[in-house]
Amino acid sequence: MASTTIVQITRFDLEKLQAPTAASITDVKELASYNWIKAVTPTIAVPGSPALWSPPRGPCKVKKDSGLIYIAQNAARHPDSPLEPLFRALYIADPSFDIRAVDVLTDRNNIRKLLSFVDGATSGKPLEAFTIEIEMAKNTAIFCCSETKMHEYIGPGEFRGFGHEFEKAFGGLKFIVRHETDGYTVEDAALSKALASMTLSPRDETFFVKPPGSKMNIKRQGQLVPRDSTLEIKTRASHRPLVISEVASQIWVSQTPKIVRAYHTKGLFTEPRVEDVTAEIKAWESRNQRNLKKLAALIKEIRNVVQDCGGKAVVRYNPFGAKLVVKKVEDGKKALPEDLYAKWEEDEGDSQSTSEQNTGK
Template sequence: MSSTRIASIFRPDLREVRTLKCRLSITDVKHLASYNWIESDQPTIAVPGCPSLWSPPKTKGPKRVPNDSRLIFIAQNAFRHPESPLEPLFRSLYIEHPWYDMQQIDMITDRNNIRKLLSFINPRISSNGREPFTINVETTGNITIFCRSETETHVVLGPGEYRGHGHEFEKAYTRDQVSGSTGHYRIISYSLGDLKCIVRYETDGFVGDASNQNSRNERSDSEDILGMMENLSLSRFEDHSSSPNSSSLVIQKRGQQVTIHSTLEIKTRVAHKPIPIEEVLPQLWVSQTPNLVRAYHRRGTFEVPKVEDVTKATAEWEKSHDKDIGRLILLIKEIIKVLKENGGKAVVRYDGRSDSLSVSMGDRVMMLPDDLYVKIGI
């Protein structure tokens, strides 16, 4: 694929944080939608789905967990729906909020993209340091869409290959709430400084009996439309647009909403290499995830893990990294500016070595089915 560089964005040029007239923080966090990927021959999601329930084994003491094996997802949305990895975000959002006004939004992205841009701003924030990355970007009207791009969307572990115990730990310590689920994804909105953002991310689970504590306000917008979808279970989604059959995505009406306050991130590691809280706080900050499990093992045998409330630690991290957050806002705004001045489609790349991002034009297909562009209002 040929590409032409149209701009370079240099890290040292992103220092004028004082020019920003906004809070250097995340505010006004709202849950919008959610879904689970379902194991199927066709790309299939369940809306609203439900994350797995944190449910440690009843037996006391350490527990042996097998090695991770077989299929491991790196970017499940791209693996299961390569023609449009972002389509499930929009479909689930419009199911739960049929009249949602996208024109109020500046940026739509996966959490992973924000984490990569933040690690470019300050490589010390990321445990991977200076890691190369690629992000496909498209501007439509006032909205800029950031689409994650990975060289590999999955790995298949063969006999004798070892990549830890993280996935098997989740199987042993959480309980699926949606049959056939292979991952739960959530869509939230918030203000990052003065940027209005929609962010999608995967959630490992939820804690407590939060499934019975959903607020009426959180459910009221979606109950009626979900009731109308009873007959759409196991059938293809049909949008009231000029291209109702333009998608191969199958949508099921299954699951229940869980509040963001109960969501959980799980990290596992060998016991002699503790996970510093500073290592995971950037990820938790981007998704505003309030609960964390850091589980440690010795040759696959895990000590009894505990759930940590990291709300205070995340707020303190945000306060101490306000300059990095300001530079992140400046970087996103600069990427959006370059796109709008150069046709609205580009690829952002970082080589992992230099102090600059390259923005290049290339021949790329549209990120979304035609009917969703109509729905967005472009």
């Protein structure tokens, strides 16, 4: 993949970018969702469903994390096009969705990494090197995270914790943000029973769809869960209390309203509870306006630079240089299958009845 450096951005340069008067996430709407199904061929269930939050009563002993752990599940399961399942799910949920109205399409983690760059050393944790591949489709910037490791295997003799076993108009831009949801809660008993009874087994092939030209299978199954019922699960040793500021950026980007802070002593968890942190995240947004304005300005700048350089680039951060380097890409594979690029070419009012979906904001 031939590339040429076109722009370098330091934290000092952020001060010179034109920032919005306010930076907040508004008009949030869940667009679509999906689950990965274990199968030989990459297969998703649309809309699928996150797990229903139903913890055991009282203390619970959990074994330590082990086995295969996904770091970048979409890339690991579908390396040809990690973003394809987002689009497949989206157009199943809304065949007439106008993708041309979207300014930025990205995974949550890309926004968090850029915010960490803006934040600098104030987060208390050094920022590791990262790469974001960016492709322009008309006026939509597609951000695709480039992970060096997509999964890892935790052997029986290793200890990594217990977390895996326990389980918007921003700055004048319109985003679709894909993110993983740990679970959901329901207060309606009938809805809870109905959703909990749904299965995600790949055995029943009655409602399978295979989009033309795609290497994916799609199973029409599940039910879209309202965003206001979703939650994020965080596990911690009891002697290390988790404060909201440590996870606020993650929850803010996806606008997840609830959190579970699950504490354990050597794997013995006390009974956790669900907390609504909407007000706390809004307060965090207000306190962090300076950095969030810089983040909005940075994303706009990156988008404009990529547009001006031909529509394909990579953004790299190296901690030794403490700067973002934007490189123009002369070749390299496309982010999406060819049929999905046609969505940017459709006339106003056209509707599409093909197959697609994911969680967007």
